[in-house]
Amino acid sequence: MEIGLNKYVKLGLVILLSVGSILFTQEMKLLKNPESTPVTSMTIIGLLILWLFSMLGILVSDLAKKSRIKVIQDFPVLGWVSIASLVFCLVSDFFINAISAVDFLSITTPILTYAGISVADRLMDLRKISWKVAIVAVLVFIGTYLGSALLSQLGLFITGN
Structure with a gap:
């Protein structure tokens, strides 16, 4: 059980680091363009909600891997994160309002950076293709x-x- 919990702690910290980089990006954008989306307490709550949705998606994905149905076993983590966020946003407008306080471009900038680092890490594999x-x-x-x-x-x- 400790190995499983250790995995979730590590993933939670990595996602928390990502959330921190989103907050940093939104602050930097605010310095450059003061009319952009301000950082408020709702922004922090929105980032924590995004973190929670990510963790729920990871947990559901791990539980789904124990299913006997192949389609459910192979369903990607991103799909489970999307379903979790969709369900919660349908239940309450609070989640939508909190997430809308997070600037969209502040989310995409770190994600594209991580994607670039991921691809750059595999340049040797790309060369072989x-x-x-x-x-x-x-x-x-x-x-x-x-x-x-x-x-x-x-x-x-x-x-x-």
């Missing part, structure tokens, strides 16, 4: 950019701007 992956990546980036630009233009056209 093939140079064709680079071509596919460039085409995906171009397609995503063009798709976003077309949707934005359509939105502007519909609204008359």
